[in-house]
Each structure stands twice: as C-alpha cells, then as structure tokens.
Amino acid sequence: MELINLHAFQVLKLLNNNEITSEDYVTELLKHINKREPLIGAWNYLNEDLILNSAKKLDEKRKISTGENLFGLPIGIKDIIDTYDMPTENGSKICIGRQPSKDAHLVKLLRKEGLIIFGKTVTTEFALSAPGKTKNPKDLECTPGGSSSGSAAAVGDNMIPLSIGSQTGGSVLRPASFNGIIGFKPTFGTISRTGMSPVSFRLDHPGIYARCIEDIELIASIILSYDESDYDMIKNYHFQNHSISNLKDFKFAFVKGPAWKYGDEDMKKIFENFIKSIDLRIDQIQLPSVFEKAVDSHITIMNGGIRSSLYKHYNENKSKLHPYTIERIENGSSLSASDYIDAIQNAKKMSLELKNVFSKYDAIITPAATGQAPRDLSTTGNAVFNGYWTMLGVPAISLPLLKGKDDLPIGAQVIAPWKEDNKLLSISKAIMNL
Amino acid sequence: MELINLHAFQVLKLLNNNEITSEDYVTELLKHINKREPLIGAWNYLNEDLILNSAKKLDEKRKISTGENLFGLPIGIKDIIDTYDMPTENGSKICIGRQPSKDAHLVKLLRKEGLIIFGKTVTTEFALSAPGKTKNPKDLECTPGGSSSGSAAAVGDNMIPLSIGSQTGGSVLRPASFNGIIGFKPTFGTISRTGMSPVSFRLDHPGIYARCIEDIELIASIILSYDESDYDMIKNYHFQNHSISNLKDFKFAFVKGPAWKYGDEDMKKIFENFIKSIDLRIDQIQLPSVFEKAVDSHITIMNGGIRSSLYKHYNENKSKLHPYTIERIENGSSLSASDYIDAIQNAKKMSLELKNVFSKYDAIITPAATGQAPRDLSTTGNAVFNGYWTMLGVPAISLPLLKGKDDLPIGAQVIAPWKEDNKLLSISKAIMNL
Numbered sequence: 001m002e003l004i005n006l007h008a009f010q011v012l013k014l015l016n017n018n019e020i021t022s023e024d025y026v027t028e029l030l031k032h033i034n035k036r037e038p039l040i041g042a043w044n045y046l047n048e049d050l051i052l053n054s055a056k057k058l059d060e061k062r063k064i065s066t067g068e069n070l071f072g073l074p075i076g077i078k079d080i081i082d083t084y085d086m087p088t089e090n091g092s093k094i095c096i097g098r099q100p101s102k103d104a105h106l107v108k109l110l111r112k113e114g115l116i117i118f119g120k121t122v123t124t125e126f127a128l129s130a131p132g133k134t135k136n137p138k139d140l141e142c143t144p145g146g147s148s149s150g151s152a153a154a155v156g157d158n159m160i161p162l163s164i165g166s167q168t169g170g171s172v173l174r175p176a177s178f179n180g181i182i183g184f185k186p187t188f189g190t191i192s193r194t195g196m197s198p199v200s201f202r203l204d205h206p207g208i209y210a211r212c213i214e215d216i217e218l219i220a221s222i223i224l225s226y227d228e229s230d231y232d233m234i235k236n237y238h239f240q241n242h243s244i245s246n247l248k249d250f251k252f253a254f255v256k257g258p259a260w261k262y263g264d265e266d267m268k269k270i271f272e273n274f275i276k277s278i279d280l281r282i283d284q285i286q287l288p289s290v291f292e293k294a295v296d297s298h299i300t301i302m303n304g305g306i307r308s309s310l311y312k313h314y315n316e317n318k319s320k321l322h323p324y325t326i327e328r329i330e331n332g333s334s335l336s337a338s339d340y341i342d343a344i345q346n347a348k349k350m351s352l353e354l355k356n357v358f359s360k361y362d363a364i365i366t367p368a369a370t371g372q373a374p375r376d377l378s379t380t381g382n383a384v385f386n387g388y389w390t391m392l393g394v395p396a397i398s399l400p401l402l403k404g405k406d407d408l409p410i411g412a413q414v415i416a417p418w419k420e421d422n423k424l425l426s427i428s429k430a431i432m433n434l
Numbered sequence: 435m436e437l438i439n440l441h442a443f444q445v446l447k448l449l450n451n452n453e454i455t456s457e458d459y460v461t462e463l464l465k466h467i468n469k470r471e472p473l474i475g476a477w478n479y480l481n482e483d484l485i486l487n488s489a490k491k492l493d494e495k496r497k498i499s500t501g502e503n504l505f506g507l508p509i510g511i512k513d514i515i516d517t518y519d520m521p522t523e524n525g526s527k528i529c530i531g532r533q534p535s536k537d538a539h540l541v542k543l544l545r546k547e548g549l550i551i552f553g554k555t556v557t558t559e560f561a562l563s564a565p566g567k568t569k570n571p572k573d574l575e576c577t578p579g580g581s582s583s584g585s586a587a588a589v590g591d592n593m594i595p596l597s598i599g600s601q602t603g604g605s606v607l608r609p610a611s612f613n614g615i616i617g618f619k620p621t622f623g624t625i626s627r628t629g630m631s632p633v634s635f636r637l638d639h640p641g642i643y644a645r646c647i648e649d650i651e652l653i654a655s656i657i658l659s660y661d662e663s664d665y666d667m668i669k670n671y672h673f674q675n676h677s678i679s680n681l682k683d684f685k686f687a688f689v690k691g692p693a694w695k696y697g698d699e700d701m702k703k704i705f706e707n708f709i710k711s712i713d714l715r716i717d718q719i720q721l722p723s724v725f726e727k728a729v730d731s732h733i734t735i736m737n738g739g740i741r742s743s744l745y746k747h748y749n750e751n752k753s754k755l756h757p758y759t760i761e762r763i764e765n766g767s768s769l770s771a772s773d774y775i776d777a778i779q780n781a782k783k784m785s786l787e788l789k790n791v792f793s794k795y796d797a798i799i800t801p802a803a804t805g806q807a808p809r810d811l812s813t814t815g816n817a818v819f820n821g822y823w824t825m826l827g828v829p830a831i832s833l834p835l836l837k838g839k840d841d842l843p844i845g846a847q848v849i850a851p852w853k854e855d856n857k858l859l860s861i862s863k864a865i866m867n868l
Contacts, residue, residue, distance in 0.1 A: 201775070201779060202775075228786065228789075229786070231779075231782035231783070231785065231786060232782070300771075303771075304771035304772060304774075304775050305775060307770075307771065307772040307775075308771075308772045308775040308776055308779070311772065332771065332772060333770070333772065335770065335771035335772070336741075336767070336769065336770065336771060337734075337737075337738035337741065337742075337766065337769035337770060337771050337773065337774035338738060338741040338742045338745065338766060338767065338769070339771065340738075340771035340774055340775070341635075341636075341738050341739060341741075341742040341774070342742055345635060345665075345742070348665035348666070349665070351665065352662065352663070352665060355662075
C-alpha cells in the first residue's frame with residue numbers, strides 16, 4: 001500500500017518501528033500534493049522547506065528518544081487558527097500576509113507532542129460562507145463544503161492523514177460528508193479557541209478530520225485539554241479513548257428533525273434505506289416540539305455573534321469583504337438583544353428536552369448534510385442538518401457511510417449526549433467496522 | 435428574651451425541646467406584626483388562619499416524629515415567587531389576584547422540610563425599581579431598599595426570623611444593608627428559579643435573609659439544591675455548613691472598585707475607618723482594568739434580560755406599568771444583540787481576572803450599598819455596589835457591621851470565589867463574632 005493512503009496510526013507504527021522516517025513520509029505526501037494541489041487548491045500556505053526541516057528535526061529527536069511517540073506526524077491547520085511560523089489569513093483579503101506572533105493553544109499542544117504543523121488549509125472568508133479556491137477532490141465541479149474546505153479536501157484527497165477544522169454551524173461535519181471522510185466536533189468547551197478567529201463565541205467549536213476513528217481519537221486525546229484563557233471551557237473534563245464490546249448493547253434514535261424538509265429528495269430516500277439496512281437497534285423518533293425553533297434559534301445566535309466578532313472589519317474594510325460576509329454581519333446588526341436572549345433561552349430548553357431523548361437512546365443518527373456536494377463552486381452548501389446540534393454543544397461526527405446519486409459521498413451524522421465524546425467515538429468505531 | 439427577637443436556630447431549640455409550640459411562636463409573631471405592619475407595610479399577603487392552621491398541623495406532626503426537625507418554623511417569601519396557596523402578584527397591578535397552581539421549586543423544598551410559608555412579602559414592580567408600600571423599620575421616612583423590600587423589612591423588624599428575596603442587581607444585599615440584617619446571595623445556579631418571575635435569566639439569583647449566619651446556613655442547606663427545570667443550575671453542587679478555626683488564617687482584599695465613585699461621602703469615610711479598625715489581615719487592592727466596564731456590562735445584560743422577560747406585559751398592559759418599569763423595558767428594547775454579546779464577553783473576562791484576585795485573597799470586602807438608606811420613599815436606592823458581583827455569579831453577603839451618619843445601618847459586603855459559599859458563610863460567621 002502506498003504511504004499516502006495509510007492512516008496516521010498506521011504511519012506511526014512504521015515510524016515507531018523505524019521502518020520509515022518522517023522525512024520519507026512527508027516527501028511522499030509532498031509529491032502527491034504537488035501533483036494534485038493545482039487541481040484541488042486545499043492549501044493557503046505550504047512551505048516545503050519548513051516541512052522537510054521539521055521532519056528532519058523530529059527524526060533526529062526520535063532517534064534519541066525511547067518509547068513510542070508522535071514525532072514527525074503531519075497535520076493540516078485551518079487558516080483561521082494562528083501559527084507563529086506561518087501566516088494566518090482567515091480567508092480574507094483584509095488579512096493577507098498576517099503573521100501571528102504566537103501559536104493558537106491547540107497548535108501549541110500538537111507541536112508539543114511532536115506533530116508537524118504541515119501547512120494552513122483554505123477556509124471560507126472568516127469561516128463564513130464566501131468560498132475559497134478549494135474544489136472537491138471527489139469531483140472537481142463540486143464544492144468541498146465549508147468553511148473548513150481545505151482541511152476536509154486535503155484529508156479527502158490523501159494529501160495528509162489529519163487536519164483541524166472548526167464549526168459554528170456545520171463547518172466540520174458538512175465538508176466531511178462532501179469529501180467522504182470523518183469529521184468530529186466534540187462537546188462545546190473541550191478544545192480551546194484561544195488564537196482562533198472567532199465567528200460566534202457561543203457556537204465556535206474546533207474539530208478534527210481523519211479517515212478513521214483511531215486517528216480522530218489520537219488527535220482528540222491531545223487537543224481536548226483545558227485552557228483557562230478560553231472562558232467557555234469545561235473544567236475537569238478528561239477525554240479517554242475506550243472501546244465497546246458489542247454494538248447491539250446500544251440503542252439509536254433515527255431523527256429527521258426540523259432540517260429534514262431542507263434535504264434533497266434523493267438523499268432522503270438513500271438515508272431512509274440506509275436506516276432500514278444498517279444492523280443496529282434503531283427507532284425512528286420525533287424531536288420534542290421546542291425543536292421547531294431550532295433552526296431559527298441557531299441562526300439568531302450565530303448572526304449575533306458574527307456581528308460582535310466581525311464588525312470591526314466591516315467598519316474599517318467593508319470594501320474588502322465578500323458580499324456574503326457583509327450580508328451576515330448586517331443581519332447581525334439588525335438583531336435585538338431580546339431576540340438573541342430568547343434564542344439562548346430556547347436553546348437551553350432544547351438542551352433539557354434532549355436529555356430526555358438521551359435517557360432512552362445512546363445516540364442519534366441523522367444526515368450530516370442535505371445531500372451530496374452541490375455541483376456549484378459559488379456555494380459551500382447548507383449547514384441546516386448541523387447547526388442546531390452545534391448550538392446544543394453535544395458531540396457530533398460525520399461518518400462516510402452513504403453514496404449519493406452521482407456516487408458522491410454522503411455522511412451519516414451521529415450525535416451523543418453532552419460530554420460523552422468517548423462513547424460517540426467508540427460507537428462510531430464499531431459502526432465503521434460493521 | 436422575647437420570642438420575636440430570637441434567631442430561627444434558637445426558636446428551633448425551644449421547639450425541639452418542647453418548650454414552646456409553633457402555635458405559641460407564630461401567635462407572638464402575629465401580635466407583633468399586627469402592631470407594626472400598618473407602619474411598615476412589609477406584607478403583600480398574610481393570612482392568619484392559614485398560618486395558625488399550618489402551625490397546629492406541624493405541631494401535631496412534631497408530636498409523632500422522632501429526632502430534631504424544622505416543623506413549624508416560619509419563613510416569608512418574596513411575592514415574585516409562586517405559592518400554590520397564596521396569591522403571587524409580582525408587585526404589579528397586572529397580576530392582582532394571580533393565584534399560581536404550583537409552588538416554586540424553592541418553596542416546595544421549604545415546605546417539604548416542614549417550614550411554614552408564612553406570607554408573601556412586598557416586592558417592587560416585577561422586582562425592578564418601582565417601590566412598593568414598604569417603609570424602613572429603622573426609620574419610617576427611609577426606603578427599605580428593593581426589590582426585596584418586604585422580605586428585608588420583615589426580618590429587620592423582627593416580624594419573622596427568615597425570608598427569601600432575590601437579586602438581579604443588588605436586590606438582596608442592598609435591602610439587607612438598609613435594614614441592618616444579613617442578606618446572602620449564593621453562587622449563581624445554586625438555587626432554582628423555577629416558579630419565580632424572571633427579570634434577567636443570566637443574572638437572577640434567589641437569596642436568603644436572616645439576623646445571624648447560623649440561620650442563613652439553615653435555609654441554604656435546604657434550598658441550594660439542583661433542579662433540572664432551571665437551565666442555568668450547577669449540577670453536582672453540594673452545600674455544606676462548616677466552620678473555620680482561626681480568622682487570621684484568611685486574607686482579605688478591600689476593594690473600592692468602579693462603584694466607589696458613586697458612594698456617599700460619609701459612607702466612604704465610615705467604610706475606610708472600618709477597614710482600618712477591623713481585626714483582619716486585609717490589603718487594599720485595585721481590580722484589574724477590565725472592571726472599568728463592569729457597571730455598564732451589568733446594566734446591559736440586565737436590560738436585555740428585562741426586555742426579553744417583561745415585554746409581554748409591556749405589550750399587553752403598558753398602562754398598568756409604573757414609568758420606571760416602562761423605562762427599563764424600553765432601554766432593553768433599544769439594545770442590540772451585539773452590545774449584549776460584548777457585555778457577556780466582558781463579564782467572562784472579568785470572571786477570569788477575578789480568579790487571579792482570589793488566588794491571592796480568600797475574600798473581598800467592599801461596601802454593600804452607596805450609603806445608609808436614602809430618606810426618600812420614591813426610590814429603593816442604588817445597586818451599583820452589587821450589580822457586577824451579581825453578574826460574575828460569585829457568592830456575596832451583606833453583614834450589618836457599620837452605622838451611617840444618622841445611626842442607620844450600612845452593610846459590609848463580603849464576596850468569595852465562585853462555588854465557595856461554604857467558605858463565605860463560615861468566614862462571615864467568624865467576622866460577626868469579632
């Protein structure tokens with residue numbers, strides 16, 4: 001098997017057994033990237049010398065270390081997340097050449113473990129809806145999704161085994177669905193946003209891309225870590241990998257939810273057949289009536305946050321912003337505090353009702369997107385299947401289990417109770433092995 | 435000593451030793467109330483038959499019970515907190531005769547322990563700033579403070595040993611200061627607001643009045659109890675009384691803070707002399723610069739919440755609302771989501787900075803009000819010394835330690851770290867015994 005097709009955990013075995021060096025591995029990745037990047041456009045910054053130097057240094061470090069470690073494993077970082085040695089341009093003309101002086105907290109954690117910060121992946125403008133240059137590696141006429149467009153496309157095209165994205169609506173899970181990979185957004189407040197450009201503090205979640213659950217767990221165990229500077233973090237949260245013995249011990253709820261009516265007709269058929277055919281204990285259930293306000297509440301909270309986070313740029317550099325970004329900021333400007341507070345209260349009601357659902361079911365299954373990737377590079381698709389779960393802060397993952405009408409991937413979204421990230425990943429691993 | 439002057443814990447001893455009955459005790463209280471209530475106006479609802487019947491029933495129950503219990507101990511409840519057997523009128527013409535079908539969660543807890551829900555105490559209109567009928571028992575020309583006017587005045591005048599109030603700005607601590615009693619607002623999210631008329635969900639705290647710390651602890655140990663229906667509650671919080679051995683083991687920070695400039699000149703002098711004379715390890719410190727926004731952030735968060743909670747009444751019954759209430763709702767109406775979110779973010783920054791202060795000091799001491807009770811019944815005074823601590827959700831207490839220029843009481847506000855209610859009360863007990 002070619003090196004570029006391996007999972008990170010498989011590469012690590014080779015590294016730890018001294019069968020390959022990190023330099024060998026990144027050289028193979030770079031060869032593939034040089035061939036594919038002109039077509040895909042996944043990277044906003046990629047410096048071969050920097051990568052090779054890092055790989056060599058970490059190979060040296062590995063030589064003088066004992067035991068297993070992660071030295072020399074590469075990861076891509078969404079370009080709204082600061083890196084001290086690479087520009088971070090937030091997908092915006094306003095930030096061209098912007099060089100942070102410090103790493104974001106999560107980048108610091110990854111470097112500390114010896115990962116190579118491989119490059120910066122393309123994001124939509126300020127992680128909103130104005131697309132970057134990235135195309136979908138499964139079909140170059142299709143959007144890769146957004147806002148974590150490059151992070152998902154790079155992993156989907158085997159340019160890299162691992163990357164970091166972020167989600168305020170559906171910016172981790174939707175691109176995962178469109179690119180046929182795994183995208184994981186853990187419980188709100190488990191990964192620090194210090195050093196990440198904010199969209200809406202109440203909703204912003206960093207997330208992880210990989211092509212297998214083992215790799216997701218590997219990165220989760222590093223970056224799900226408390227940071228006092230991020231005011232919204234959960235204290236005393238400990239992430240641990242674990243495994244389940246029998247998937248039949250778990251009960252699943254198939255939820256169509258308020259997003260269902262926005263789904264493509266072919267996706268709906270395909271998804272209902274998938275639910276019938278999958279070998280799980282699964283009931284179809286209705287969400288409580290308070291969820292009727294779920295889509296609107298999420299949009300309200302998001303728009304309020306966007307206005308608060310991005311107004312400075314609008315005020316100083318409106319002409320450099322994409323019309324989509326301007327529209328989102330202006331929608332936020334016309335929003336009243338009272339409507340925002342009502343949306344927050346609705347979200348709290350939904351969280352409470354969701355607890356009742358999870359008292360009967362271990363996890364929820366619902367589509368990860370409205371359908372396969374739209375054949376349209378001027379959009380990044382619709383996040384409606386993800387937004388309200390993001391708002392509720394529960395852990396969610398997109399698993400590449402379905403194919404759409406053009407044989408393009410569609411993800412199944414699995415959602416677990418708040419703080420049960422371990423369970424979500426172990427269940428997901430078992431589902432992937434079905 | 436007369437029964438009415440006793441603390442609740444002292445009355446309990448007499449009850450548990452069968453030296454008096456609850457009927458004896460409430461009869462004495464009612465005699466005193468009948469004399470004083472025409473002057474003070476602390477009660478919005480008081481039904482002698484209901485009280486005497488409850489007392490007799492609980493005396494019977496005590497006869498057939500073993501061990502110590504709280505049967506027959508009376509408590510007053512602020513009239514924004516629902517009671518199934520008494521009207522709850524929220525201090526508003528709109529709610530005259532409003533009879534809830536259920537007890538508020540905290541009332542349920544008190545009844546379960548055998549306390550007598552004695553009556554409903556006067557609140558300002560919807561717990562905002564439009565005064566009720568209550569006068570200050572220490573000087574009938576002075577305001578008792580608000581919004582928990584009747585709760586504080588009733589305890590201050592020995593009509594009752596215990597009562598429940600609530601605080602969104604300074605509505606527990608300021609009336610405590612003005613009435614020369616103890617007012618305690620625990621950590622945000624430790625007492626349920628289910629069945630309490632909301633002012634601003636992000637800020638609303640129920641609180642406890644008594645004339646000694648032992649009595650505060652008695653009620654705290656009952657009502658600091660998790661309720662799933664209140665979305666903002668802290669799970670797995672356990673309140674326990676404890677004692678400290680030596681007050682000299684604790685370090686205090688004297689904070690003037692951004693409220694100081696609003697303080698009366700005589701209060702400032704009196705308070706600074708108090709700090710010099712009190713036998714504590716105490717340093718004067720400056721709050722971090724982010725606290726410059728503390729007063730405004732609190733007002734913004736409060737006004738947003740008021741608009742969200744009370745707009746329905748404004749929309750349907752504006753003519754029945756006091757101009758003060760109308761003004762608050764209208765201030766909230768003109769507030770943008772973005773300004774509200776910025777205030778929330780500022781509050782989070784302050785919480786973080788406050789942790790650093792509390793890494794060096796066990797508690798903060800600052801005035802509980804701008805001065806003694808204003809000689810003006812058209813106002814309830816200024817909450818500026820309380821609002822930002824309320825916003826930060828930290829436990830705070832007003833201790834009746836000072837006297838103003840007219841020999842009227844002024845409280846010292848003591849503030850402890852988030853969730854350290856136990857510590858705050860044990861320190862306060864030691865200070866009261868100095």
